[in-house]
Amino acid sequence: MAGPRTMAHNAGTTHGRDQSAASPLMTLTYRSRATTPLSESQLADLQRSAAARNRAESITGMMVYNDDRFFQWLEGPPASIARIWSSISRDTRHADIEALSVHSAPTRLFANWSLKLTTGKGDPLMGDLTAMLSTNAAAERLAALVIATEPTEARLLLLAAHAEFRSISALTELLIEPAARCLGDLWTDDHCGEYEVTLGLCRLQTFLREVAADSVQQHSEHPLVVLVAPLPGEIHMLGATLDAEALWQAGHDTRVRFPSTEQALERIVATNWFDAVDLSLSPAFTREHRIERMSHIIDSVRRASKNPALVVIAGGRAFYDRTASSADVHSDGSSTSATHLSDDIARARCGHA
Template sequence: MRLIESVLLPGLVAWHQSLPACVDERRSIELARRLIGPTGAGARELLCEHYAGHGSLHRLFTGLVEPAARRMGDLWAVDDCTEAEVTIGLCRLLSELRQLDGCCARVAGHAGRSALVVPQPGESHMLGAALDAESLWQAGWLPQSEYPDSDEALQTLVAARHYDVLCVSLSPSFRRSHRLERLARTIAGARSVSKNPDLVVVVSGRAFHEERAAARRVGADGSSRWASRFELLH
């Protein structure tokens, strides 16, 4: 908690202190539909237009990218698309975002503070982890992105090196409520072998965007309702 309060939060606030999460619902729905279309045509134009208009990756993430990911989940919920189309859409979205890498200035670093950023083992949607890693890097942290395929593989990572923070993400599109119990075991297992006895665990994903109490149920120290916007649990 002291680490989050004294280092993580101030750095992130400094990075986006004047950047409210203003969601563009019309564009996010349009982007979602383009991403799940046969070719994904037009998605890049929407992303570039939004970025050019706001000049901030944070506003792009919170105002368009994350809402579009949730809209794809909504389209699946009403049978307007398949789960495979949502997964392909998220992959397309991540691919397009890679084209914007390096266009946002980084704030001063935090004396080598490190974060391990992973999707929950078994989670096929990687967008949340990618947004968390990019946001932390922009905020001056040293994020390490990994994609462990099991809880044991994640435990090997946290046992091998000292990390200040572990960020674990679920799908940004689907609620994944049925995975929360297992995520609690994932987090408990990581803590039990961590080289850092004071490891801080932060979770992200649609489940935590919509229900803050879900983070408490899985044993996390904080949650992220938006990329880079972490909230403490008290």
């Protein structure tokens, strides 16, 4: 492998890291528990020497030290990751070391940090995650971070929360969906523009894909074929992405489509068999002006459907806030969170039977 000086020269990057597209990248995340609590200076020493070795090994990443627990994200060439991981796993300063994920990655998430360190209580970024989640503070923080020019801290917060919960459902219901609503509130209160809301939702969607990369599908005794789509004309896709992930994890045969017109949606249900259709409006805005149109679209979806007993579920902030109901949009049920969607469909199917 080329030395750091050569790599910095070749790639024209700072910090001597190899950014060349040709070299494969691997990411590894793990969590562990400190064998004895680390003082601030011990932690700073650890970070300094680890960052120096990471620089020499073309590794970048971040580490959270919170409540005597570590969570670390490492990224770099596979051979370097293997060497560093071998050292880390032999280190007696921590125990209960549990690898969370290892996979190849197209790009670096922490390209500017050899080892970004963030700590627990009192840290302006993390605060006390658990306490923050019991109020809406973490979601508000995430919403503010996700529309910043550089969204790395938003990503960090989500990664740390994921390490804490290890559940996409919990992350969705406790953090991502509330953050989407906070983005809508920021717009209502004139703290940001519509463009920023859309940007923030797109970024949440990207970060979700990153943390859900390793998610596994449960076995379902009765998998359903479900079409997941944003309502034609709805530009916010985050709701459909969360719904698709939740239904896939629950074991359903999930088909995601983005029909741009009502006719395109009708064609999809006319030419494919679906047990259920999930149509969603924005997770950030209540979209009052779209509710009546949604009812017409759902009527025409039923008429066009290959399945005469099609179950239709409506989702979006309007249904969470109860500014609209399933009766208003002629659906068989409405969903207040992606995490309940599979149950909402099952309940609506019982109603149909």
